[in-house]
Amino acid sequence: MDGGNRYRAHTVWGWAITLLGCALWIYGYFITGSTSFLNWPSFAPSWIADTLTNWQSEIGMLLTLVGSVPIYYAQFKTMRLPE
Secondary structure, three states, X not given: OOHHHHHXXXXXXXXXXXXXXXXHHHXXXXXXXXXXXXXXXXXXXXXXXXXXXXXXXXXXXXXXXXXXXXXXXXXXXXXXXXX
């Protein structure tokens, strides 16, 4: 597997994880009844506490953020720093 295909696979996996996380976050946003891992209203602004209401939405948001890492991995690896 050459470098281009490997980076393409990273990008595809990143988008799959991101879309799975987005779907889980939307599901968690609209259901009620389960508790969250963190007590968001005690240390976060109200708009964060309103969007992360249960553990499904928390894991979905985490997957969405983690999925963005492999998407931009190829760009980061080919980036040249100024000397």
